[in-house]
Amino acid sequence: MDAEDFPTATRPADEWWRSAVIYQIYPRSFADGDGDGIGDLPGIDIRLPALRELGVDAVWLSPFYTSPQHDAGYDVADYRDVDPRFGTLADFDELLAHAHSLDLKVIVDLVPNHSSSDHVWFQEALAAAPGSPERARYLFRDGTGPNGDEAPNNWESVFGGPAWTRITEADGTPGQWYLHLFDTTQPDFDWTNRWVHEQFLDILRFWLDRGADGFRVDVAHGLVKEAGLPDWTAAEGAATTMSLGGSLEDELTGHAEQDPPTPPYWAQDGVHEIYREWHQVLAEYEGDRVLVAEAWVEPLSRVARWVRDDEMHQTFNFGYLETPWSATSLRTVIAGSLKAFGDVGAPSTWVLSNHDVMRHASRLALTRPSTTDSAVIDPWEAAKAAVPDAAVGLRRARAASTLMLALPGSAYIYQGEELGLPEVFDIPDADREDPVFSRTNGERVGRDGCRVPIPWEADAPAYGFNATGESWLPQPREWRDLARDTQQGVPGSTLELYRATLAERSRRELGTGSIEWLSDYGDDVVAFVNNGVTVIANLGEVAVELPVGDVLLSSEALHEAALPIDTTVWVLVTPDE
Template sequence: MSVDSLLPVEASAPAAAFARLTPVHEASAAHGWWRSAVIYQIYPRSFRDLNGDGIGDLAGITHELSHLAELGVDAVWLSPFYRSPQRDAGYDVSDYCDVDPLFGSLADFDALIYEANRLHLRVIADLVPNHCSDQHAAFQAALAAPANSRERDMFIFRDGQGPDGNEPPNNWQSHFGGPAWTRITEPNGQPGQWYLHLFDSSQPDFNWDNRAVHAEFERVLRFWLDRGISGFRVDVAHALVKAAGLPNWGGRADGNSSDGYPGHEAPMFGQPALHDIYRRWRSILEEYGPDRILCAEANVDPLPRLAQWVRPDEMHQAFNFPYLHAGLDVNRLRHIITDSLVSLDSVGAPSTWVLSNHDVVRHASRFGYEGPGPRDGDGIGPDDVQPNEALGRRRAAAATMFMLGLPGGAYLYQGEELGLPDSTSIPGSMRQDPTFARTGGERIGRDGCRVPLPWRSSELHAGFGDGQDPWLPQPESWAALARDKQQADPASHLNLYREMLAQRAERRLGQGSLAWVEDYCTESSLAYVNGDTLVIMNVGNQPLPLSDGNVILRSSAAGVAHSMDSDLQGTDLLSSGESIWLTTS
């Protein structure tokens, strides 16, 4: 079924009141908890500091895990907690089978799994297979070994270009700025080969043409599966294998399409041999039962290519980056949602939806601009135009309500349930994202979305920890957004999330269907029906008139919490920046 074949049809029950519906996706009866799950991303160093060193830890996560169960999520995804020099906040791993002392111990991890099981929460771990830390034992062995040795073949070492080998092997650029190659000094003290690092120079890329690398990561998978992990989010899953010969690339460093350089031609991303790796991993997970999952952080376009990652014998899920970056453009959103559902339905996979994560400005800030906001992948600094916080929070609530009504899985980023904005006032001297340093401050980086959470407003550091100052400073305004204050406020952002998640589960929206309701699809609004739930979002500057005859389930507007038997009479306008759920039955 192609997107172009989706033509308006006459409405049928349960939405018979609508003149025109455009069906896109049928309800799914397929088994698998992940197909409709809401998964909550925890960034460990910023979640909760229990030992007072200013950095969050596994014990802190365990201590507060009950709050996430009460919120109504199905699973948590932990960003890296492995041993690491922390040059890139743990995405530079020096030992994949141990916990960094910064976060605790393996015993602390086991305690976390035990508590999660008690609370009926699953735990997914971040896996970083494209690169490791330059402090990893394998890379240190490679530095000490000669060129063309078995040790060097674990990574991508090449001779340089030019008469003295003093030019990089090709023109690839790092995601964090500057060349993607660094030259080493050989054991004899002479300038030597170059190694590839698509990210920071402290993060050498593995050579996935080497079977020893495959064997090592299969060992890592089993290590954590044996400890009770429910699956893995695979970091830059599209980058492991590079094109033979490492040809030059004139496109974007992140491999996204640009004029003259379509993303599918990027030689460092999306190579066919990747899929055999994930088929093997899928078979390993299935040895542990049918409920262990793989989720690809595969930033590939166009969307139909994403289906290649979630075929029945490969990944279970893949992140939907086009949706994340669509903003509030209703035409773009409609196309992406339709394309996602049709493309993934073709391979029997669920779609996923996400609005924030640890790599982008929080959507409560992104949506706080009337005009252009921050560039994708960059933060907001103190000298930048600042977002309107009230506008951003209102639109963020509306966008989240719209997203949580969609069929498929959903990902939430820690603190978004509190309506937290990005921290925009972090001084340059305190920034820790390598992007800021590698670009000389030209790019602000991602620190603003990684600031430690506020838990209790009256406590030191808003309850994040009672010892040293947090590793990134918290804005003073965050105390007013602390979890304890929001718990006591029925109209709070937190309680809106709780009610949305409860109704999403009760009404089985994650397993549901989708048809566009053309009556409400305009240049400034978008609407769909999922089963007997009508979801409408108004992003325009004017109120949107609503027809009579439906029952309000919930509005995203603060302080609006209608009962199930409320009538729409007298509430016939949907405000600017507001979404609403109604029942059509």
């Protein structure tokens, strides 16, 4: 599909989400109000002023629904209530009102691909007979082979192992199989069933009626599966099971297939009709409510289909997140993102860390196997060989964030990155909770390392996460020096760098600007002008001469007129006389 095949964009240019900086809160690990070691909504409420002070425009709350927590809340047992671990619906209402009083929007996470196996809908399906309306809510199928003993197809779970589990019927006999693209406790819905559609329309309205400003949609590319559920075997060297594969460099140079082979469980055309209907629901409400897609889709020309004029409003730019620390690669992905999303009238989004990936203060310091820009490394494979250098990682993370926040569009910040938090690598196996770890018998260590409760106060119990010292994951001792109170007001700290960068971004209206590339700084530099601000990021091995002008901010201290390596600067260049 070419750009001219997309609908003409008609959205207003002043919608808040087009240029917003959105802060992701992972509730289990942000702040704990009751001291039980698990973060909660009252804890978040107390810390909201700190986010207003930081300078963000909105918060996105990862799931806080009723859940057995087999996958940290992404296994939902009740979409219309708050898990007691996190508080109550009244707590949510108070948090929302407080956020709005601080001029912060609130985005709620929504998980429509699957529910928890504890959900009453699935429990009713287990109790009902094959072919019943209850079974039709989920993807139940008869097995193959003698006596139906083999799974309906060869699909593998994203978390490792088979994607099918066989049930025991009510009479005690071996029964049908159900699909779970993730954990066995997360059965996939059957989105060919109109009943499922109606339930989620009601769920959207439930939270919109309470005042939520929008939804981040989990696995937004996975709801619809190819008819017949055919076998799928990925080509050797293909991308991970959460994405479709493809190369940005090939796409932009015209060497890529227009549509790479699509697994039958990702990015099916039917998902777009779902989001068109959701778009209409949000349009019934005042205040520019927003739909944000988590769609692990490549190439960029394909992911842009999620944000056509009548569908989602934003989608995460995972191509940018996964780009290696290379000036050539960054220029390519920035240019490609602005073009792909601009073609459909949507803003590009920018993100470097979240709750599913290694924190960029560690990831960007990983040793690459070669200097080839297009070579993408598996961060955990690299980390097995050697833990990244913390000083190099922090320096690059500061430079990367300063560059990212200068780009037009909307940016996402993951809790704790404003403190320069690295990945935690030495969590004891007994403390790990990510199902990725258990389902692969420890072969894949999982995502707990980016989910450790964040430090607020250096000398408080649990570094201010709560008042009792309890913490559902152990916090590293070195985090004492990264606590928010040790950085606040300290020139050059990572926290103060973020505050200054966000303030200048807002003051200079960079989120609604456009960039003009500068080509005079060499292959190892990313340089452009956005709304009169010259942005220069040095990713090379030697210092770069700076232009004459007023330095607005720099990710590292500057000496004379030279830009050090792994450093980004914003300059108001003095015009030539």
